[in-house]
Amino acid sequence: MATGSEEERDGNGIHQTPLRIPELLYVSVKMENPNLALAGNLFPHVSCSSSLLGDSSEESKALSMERESASMWELSFVVPQYHEALDFKFLLKPKDINSPCFVEEGPSRVLIGGALQDGARLASFKIDNDQVVEYRVFVQASRVSSFDLAASWRAYKGHFHFSAVRGIPDVSINSELQAESESVSSVSLELDLEQYVVPAPSNLANTADVYAANMTENPRSLNSGSVSDSYSIGDDSVATDQPETEMEVNTLDPSMGYQSSGMVKSQSVGTISTLRKEDGQRVAFVDRGVGFPRIVKSSSFNIIDPSLDPDTKNSFPAAAGAVAAGAIADQMLGPKEDKHLAIVMVSLPARGKTFTAAKLTRYLRWLGHNTKHFNVGKYRRLKHGTNQSADFFRADNPEGMEARDEVAKLAFEDMITWMQEGGQVGIFDATNSSKKRRNMLMKLAEGRCKIIFLETICNDVDMIERNIRFKIQQSPDYAEVPDFEAGLRDFKIRVANYEKVYETVKEGSYIKMIDMASGRGGQIQVNNISGYLPGRIVFFLMNTHLTPRPILLTRHGESQDNVRGRIGGDTELSEHGEIYKQKLAKFVEKRLESERAASIWTSTLQRTILTAGPIVGFPKIQWRALDEINAGVCDGMTYEQIKKNMPDDYESRKKDKLRYRYPRGESYLDVIQRLEPVIIELERQRAPVVVISHQAVLRALYAYFTDRPLKEIPHMEVPLHTIIEIDLGVTGVQEKRYKLMD
Numbered sequence: 001m002a003t004g005s006e007e008e009r010d011g012n013g014i015h016q017t018p019l020r021i022p023e024l025l026y027v028s029v030k031m032e033n034p035n036l037a038l039a040g041n042l043f044p045h046v047s048c049s050s051s052l053l054g055d056s057s058e059e060s061k062a063l064s065m066e067r068e069s070a071s072m073w074e075l076s077f078v079v080p081q082y083h084e085a086l087d088f089k090f091l092l093k094p095k096d097i098n099s100p101c102f103v104e105e106g107p108s109r110v111l112i113g114g115a116l117q118d119g120a121r122l123a124s125f126k127i128d129n130d131q132v133v134e135y136r137v138f139v140q141a142s143r144v145s146s147f148d149l150a151a152s153w154r155a156y157k158g159h160f161h162f163s164a165v166r167g168i169p170d171v172s173i174n175s176e177l178q179a180e181s182e183s184v185s186s187v188s189l190e191l192d193l194e195q196y197v198v199p200a201p202s203n204l205a206n207t208a209d210v211y212a213a214n215m216t217e218n219p220r221s222l223n224s225g226s227v228s229d230s231y232s233i234g235d236d237s238v239a240t241d242q243p244e245t246e247m248e249v250n251t252l253d254p255s256m257g258y259q260s261s262g263m264v265k266s267q268s269v270g271t272i273s274t275l276r277k278e279d280g281q282r283v284a285f286v287d288r289g290v291g292f293p294r295i296v297k298s299s300s301f302n303i304i305d306p307s308l309d310p311d312t313k314n315s316f317p318a319a320a321g322a323v324a325a326g327a328i329a330d331q332m333l334g335p336k337e338d339k340h341l342a343i344v345m346v347s348l349p350a351r352g353k354t355f356t357a358a359k360l361t362r363y364l365r366w367l368g369h370n371t372k373h374f375n376v377g378k379y380r381r382l383k384h385g386t387n388q389s390a391d392f393f394r395a396d397n398p399e400g401m402e403a404r405d406e407v408a409k410l411a412f413e414d415m416i417t418w419m420q421e422g423g424q425v426g427i428f429d430a431t432n433s434s435k436k437r438r439n440m441l442m443k444l445a446e447g448r449c450k451i452i453f454l455e456t457i458c459n460d461v462d463m464i465e466r467n468i469r470f471k472i473q474q475s476p477d478y479a480e481v482p483d484f485e486a487g488l489r490d491f492k493i494r495v496a497n498y499e500k501v502y503e504t505v506k507e508g509s510y511i512k513m514i515d516m517a518s519g520r521g522g523q524i525q526v527n528n529i530s531g532y533l534p535g536r537i538v539f540f541l542m543n544t545h546l547t548p549r550p551i552l553l554t555r556h557g558e559s560q561d562n563v564r565g566r567i568g569g570d571t572e573l574s575e576h577g578e579i580y581k582q583k584l585a586k587f588v589e590k591r592l593e594s595e596r597a598a599s600i601w602t603s604t605l606q607r608t609i610l611t612a613g614p615i616v617g618f619p620k621i622q623w624r625a626l627d628e629i630n631a632g633v634c635d636g637m638t639y640e641q642i643k644k645n646m647p648d649d650y651e652s653r654k655k656d657k658l659r660y661r662y663p664r665g666e667s668y669l670d671v672i673q674r675l676e677p678v679i680i681e682l683e684r685q686r687a688p689v690v691v692i693s694h695q696a697v698l699r700a701l702y703a704y705f706t707d708r709p710l711k712e713i714p715h716m717e718v719p720l721h722t723i724i725e726i727d728l729g730v731t732g733v734q735e736k737r738y739k740l741m742d
């Protein structure tokens with residue numbers, strides 16, 4: 001019971017001092033000026049004579065306000081609720097500390113009890129030539145207890161206290177680097193960015209133009225060459241991991257795909273078909289893979305390491321670190337059939353099965369898992385032709401059912417055979433929408449591989465309609481149907497035939513992606529999923545979505561070490577590099593002018609942080625994972641010096657650049673491994689990202705988006721002063737390159 005005195009007694013008669021929680025005011029003072037042209041290089045400060053704000057009456061001691069956004073600055077502090085009157089003024093300080101600062105016009109402001117006495121009048125400053133710059137002023141105060149403060153301080157320290165590298169904060173919103181924007185204006189960049197476009201080294205990145213099912217495995221029974229043969233294409237010197245896919249793409253002359261005649265004769269099968277636009281107009285149809293590619297058997301092909309060749313008997317991933325450790329643990333501890341994993345897609349047509357299967361294949365291959373995508377539709381087209389009407393897909397059509405089951409079995413058996421030859425993950429892409437079909441597959445898999453069903457469910461009718469329209473445009477099934485609307489009607493009847501017998505998955509191990517495509521909400525359900533790889537797959541799928549956005553990849557501006565030919569290091573930019581950073585800022589400003597949520601990612605090495613310096617208006621984040629390959633004891637040496645002083649190392653790297661690990665440093669496989677969280681975050685982001693990083697790192701990131709085999713990564717072209725734009729879209733990936741200077 002309260003005694004009315006300062007003290008109370010508890011149940012044991014012990015005197016206790018009641019806890020008095022002092023009331024405090026958390027005050028936030030803000031200034032806003034959207035006119036960056038006038039005030040961009042002036043930094044708002046507050047000067048106050050009270051000891052509560054640390055006596056900042058002298059201009060040199062004025063408290064700097066923090067940049068909250070491009071136009072808003074803030075200073076927050078805590079004072080007792082009943083504090084003395086605080087007299088203060090706003091100041092603008094130029095970046096150059098020797099130049100005079102500008103004090104706001106008019107009398108001092110008085111703050112009592114968290115409120116301004118004379119209202120929030122504008123803060124006006126007379127700067128050069130009597131030009132007046134005005135800021136809006138806002139003051140807000142809220143009562144907080146010291147406990148609240150302590151808790152929020154702990155949270156801040158624990159979670160949001162950013163570390164700094166050489167005094168540069170890990171995360172910044174254009175604070176101190178803002179002032180550089182002035183010098184940017186001295187470097188010119190044409191308004192029309194298209195002037196800087198240069199051709200990408202190949203058109204392989206443009207998967208958005210290609211129907212993903214056409215890029216999948218060809219039936220073995222219909223294949224001309226032995227699968228274990230080694231082939232290369234075009235440039236005979238390039239070794240590949242995915243023979244069929246690449247052969248198909250490379251047999252095409254990209255310029256032919258868009259001839260004005262509107263017709264292209266496919267070099268692979270000789271079928272002539274066209275890709276329809278919705279308005280009925282025909283454009284070229286790039287038929288990639290419904291047949292046999294022109295295969296050039298290479299004499300110079302040389303597989304660097306047997307474990308990197310998909311057709312050898314090796315079921316461990318060509319990977320480093322956690323990926324390798326996880327895979328090996330799973331294989332040693334799990335049952336024998338777990339050595340091979342079949343991801344069996346399930347859904348109605350046009351729900352993103354093939355798209356998801358292709359993306360997952362790309363991710364797993366990039367991590368080093370030997371993965372192949374088997375599309376039953378492709379088998380069906382080869383065996384029964386491309387012009388099957390909706391009737392073929394009726395569940396009460398016994399011939400159709402038998403034919404479809406037959407090609408499904410054929411594709412599944414091909415997948416198992418490939419696994420027995422060393423394949424790790426097979427992605428089996430068909431509707432598999434009835435329990436009976438899935439039971440058939442489970443029987444075929446018994447003792448041979450583990451099955452995880454991956455079901456994609458979409459309840460968004462507009463998205464389904466859009467998907468169906470894509471299918472009519474892209475699928476070879478409708479390539480020879482001249483009328484778009486007729487194709488649309490037929491496909492909708494086909495979907496209705498599937499709907500009649502569709503049974504959602506309730507058996508075995510499964511992952512269900514429900515309405516995940518928008519990237520907002522949705523659900524992932526998992527059942528009976530365990531192991532390293534299945535876990536990674538779930539995590540990857542959780543973070544993918546279809547929101548179109550660009551990812552801009554660029555190396556830092558040329559560094560002083562680049563000029564001297566030294567690898568690694570942490571030097572500043574050369575003169576050329578200085579110009580590039582300014583051009584890049586202008587480029588980003590133009591390219592992303594309407595993209596408010598974009599962000600700039602750099603490594604923690606100063607050549608990338610300095611390159612990002614003049615970019616304004618976007619948050620900048622430093623990732624250690626984006627640091628250049630660690631050259632270990634060779635850091636700072638030239639390639640010539642390594643050749644002379646460490647000839648064995650030089651030769652080993654030349655022989656196997658992917659796996660070679662610098663003494664006390666990293667290999668390319670190590671770099672790929674540490675980039676996985678970057679890939680996941682890039683997939684998860686819904687806004688554009690500019691990645692300013694290094695040669696080896698960008699090679700690895702680029703290979704992921706363009707689905708290039710691991711062994712090509714160390715040899716890819718990622719030139720300085722060039723921006724590689726990767727556009728992630730609803731049908732796939734497209735690449736564009738801009739070269740801003742030599």
Ligand SMILES: Nc1ncnc2c1ncn2[C@@H]1O[C@H](COP(=O)(O)OP(=O)(O)O)[C@@H](O)[C@H]1O
Pocket residue numbers: 347348349350351352353354355356456457458463467470471513516517546730731
């Ligand atoms: N999870 C998803 N849900 C809905 N639509 C998706 C999903 N993933 C991709 N898509 C979209 O579906 C379109 C058609 O996908 P596709 O993979 O050909 O369908 P399916 O193989 O199921 O017939 C793709 O171009 C893509 O834009």
Ligand SMILES: O=P(O)(O)OC[C@H]1O[C@@](CO)(OP(=O)(O)O)[C@@H](O)[C@@H]1O
Pocket residue numbers: 555559562566567568569628629631693694695696714
């Ligand atoms: O793997 P290689 O072809 O050596 O390329 C990676 C090298 O690229 C360099 C330049 O030679 O990158 P960076 O431009 O980021 O400095 C080296 O630092 C790095 O060791």
